[in-house]
Amino acid sequence: MELTRLNRNVRILNWAAFVTISIALLIVFFYAPTERTMGNVQRIFYFHVGAAWVGAVAFFIALIAGASYLRRPSKKWDTVAVASVEIGLVFLTMAIVAGSVWGKPAWNTWWNWSSVRLTTITIAWLTYAAYFMLRGAIEDEEKRGRFAAVYVIAAFVTIILSYLSIRFVNDLLHPVVVGGTANPQTGQAADSLQEFAPGVESTRMVLSLNASVIAFSFLYAAWMVNRIRLQRFMDEASNLKMRVVSRLQGDLS
Amino acid sequence: MSEKENNSSFIIPNSAFWSSVWAIVWKDLQIEKHTRQIVSVMIMFSLVTVIMFNFALEANLAAAREVATGLLWATILLAGTLGLNRSLAIERENQTMEAILMAPINRSAIYLGKVISTTVFVLILEAILVFIFIIFFNKPYWRPQVILVLFLGTIGYIAAGVLVTSMTIQTRTREVLLPVLLLPLSLPLVLPAATIVSSYMFPQLPELAEIQTPLSLVLVYDLLMLAVGFLTYHYVVES
Numbered sequence: 001m002e003l004t005r006l007n008r009n010v011r012i013l014n015w016a017a018f019v020t021i022s023i024a025l026l027i028v029f030f031y032a033p034t035e036r037t038m039g040n041v042q043r044i045f046y047f048h049v050g051a052a053w054v055g056a057v058a059f060f061i062a063l064i065a066g067a068s069y070l071r072r073p074s075k076k077w078d079t080v081a082v083a084s085v086e087i088g089l090v091f092l093t094m095a096i097v098a099g100s101v102w103g104k105p106a107w108n109t110w111w112n113w114s115s116v117r118l119t120t121i122t123i124a125w126l127t128y129a130a131y132f133m134l135r136g137a138i139e140d141e142e143k144r145g146r147f148a149a150v151y152v153i154a155a156f157v158t159i160i161l162s163y164l165s166i167r168f169v170n171d172l173l174h175p176v177v178v179g180g181t182a183n184p185q186t187g188q189a190a191d192s193l194q195e196f197a198p199g200v201e202s203t204r205m206v207l208s209l210n211a212s213v214i215a216f217s218f219l220y221a222a223w224m225v226n227r228i229r230l231q232r233f234m235d236e237a238s239n240l241k242m243r244v245v246s247r248l249q250g251d252l253s
Numbered sequence: 254m255s256e257k258e259n260n261s262s263f264i265i266p267n268s269a270f271w272s273s274v275w276a277i278v279w280k281d282l283q284i285e286k287h288t289r290q291i292v293s294v295m296i297m298f299s300l301v302t303v304i305m306f307n308f309a310l311e312a313n314l315a316a317a318r319e320v321a322t323g324l325l326w327a328t329i330l331l332a333g334t335l336g337l338n339r340s341l342a343i344e345r346e347n348q349t350m351e352a353i354l355m356a357p358i359n360r361s362a363i364y365l366g367k368v369i370s371t372t373v374f375v376l377i378l379e380a381i382l383v384f385i386f387i388i389f390f391n392k393p394y395w396r397p398q399v400i401l402v403l404f405l406g407t408i409g410y411i412a413a414g415v416l417v418t419s420m421t422i423q424t425r426t427r428e429v430l431l432p433v434l435l436l437p438l439s440l441p442l443v444l445p446a447a448t449i450v451s452s453y454m455f456p457q458l459p460e461l462a463e464i465q466t467p468l469s470l471v472l473v474y475d476l477l478m479l480a481v482g483f484l485t486y487h488y489v490v491e492s
Binding site: 070119120123126127130133134137138139143146147149150151153154155157158160161162164165168 | 413416417420421423424425426430433434437438440441442444445466469470473474477478481482485488489491
């Protein structure tokens with residue numbers, strides 16, 4: 001069956017993701033300058049931001065897929081939404097873990113509830129994890145698609161609110177990517193990214209960051225096509241199972 | 254039983270729309286007046302929760318006062334899930350939802366009606382809770398600004414709650430699923446709302462500039478959730 005072989009698009013994206021991630025790794029470790037106060041630990045930041053960025057994009061695509069499903073119900077949109085939420089959740093987890101590893105040397109603690117970003121992102125994580133609880137509780141396929149689409153639209157409100165609170169609530173602990181926050185209390189953490197003000201060193205950092213974001217975007221695209229392909233296998237398998245069952249029942253009667 | 258002509262998700266509310274909203278609200282209030290099962294369950298649950306927490310924090314009254322605002326919101330949220338479940342379970346048990354859906358009214362009107370009636374029930378609960386909290390914790394929860402924030406927070410919470418409960422009530426796991434879905438979904442609203450309430454707990458009132466950001470977050474959440482519910486509710490109740 002043609003399903004068992006990777007088609008051309010999947011193969012190209014797999015390779016593109018592999019190559020761009022490898023290049024990003026090289027850039028992060030060899031091209032990006034060592035940060036002044038944090039040292040090598042700061043290199044985590046490139047992956048942290050890349051993963052967080054792709055997480056937000058994944059949830060936005062899930063929102064679009066959900067809205068499209070409601071407009072015109074089709075299995076295709078449901079699959080895209082599931083795949084995107086699933087992958088977005090993985091990227092969000094990566095961002096949280098990477099941030100936590102960075103936070104240990106910067107804040108001297110793995111976790112800090114007083115950081116607005118950490119809190120809102122954790123909330124978003126919980127909201128999207130609950131998406132699978134909802135799906136698991138509905139048997140009827142059409143109804144599952146419909147409810148999941150409504151939920152994924154409502155869940156995006158938490159992403160919007162996260163974004164707004166990151167912009168407008170004064171977060172003393174979490175560095176802002178462009179500009180930087182000067183704060184005597186947590187001087188080290190806040191200063192560490194002030195390099196992003198225009199300068200020779202910061203240009204290289206910005207380039208590294210861009211490379212990492214691009215690499216992560218390719219990784220997302222590759223995972224998406226693979227996940228959608230996987231879903232097709234699963235549907236095909238359950239179809240075949242149904243056919244076998246109905247054939248057997250036909251033989252018996 | 255889907256009337257296609259009533260399924261359009263976007264309508265301009267006219268007087269017929271508002272009268273059907275009012276009919277739903279009135280129906281719910283009448284049922285509650287006779288049965289009193291939603292508000293009484295929520296109040297009993299809240300009392301038990303507050304007293305339980307008082308025991309847990311008894312050793313340290315200062316600590317209890319510190320966490321009072323968080324406790325107030327947590328109690329409202331948990332009691333709210335009970336109220337929401339009850340409010341929509343009644344419709345399912347008596348198959349009244351089917352009857353309402355047969356009526357030629359817009360689904361968004363049903364949504365708004367349900368949001369308004371459930372908000373009224375939770376507001377009654379909050380009035381009692383505020384009274385209890387003033388007595389137990391000796392904090393100025395009577396301030397009009399605090400009441401206003403409680404009101405705004407409740408609208409957003411119930412707007413999300415009615416939408417989610419209408420879905421969970423139709424699933425296999427029902428009551429169990431609601432808190433898992435609704436509590437994380439409402440946290441972006443409750444956190445800024447609780448921040449505002451805490452800033453009003455001191456003798457000196459905060460500047461408007463201090464609460465501006467959390468207040469606008471609460472308002473944005475309210476508007477977004479109401480809009481989402483308004484536009485998608487008919488996908489949820491259709492069978």
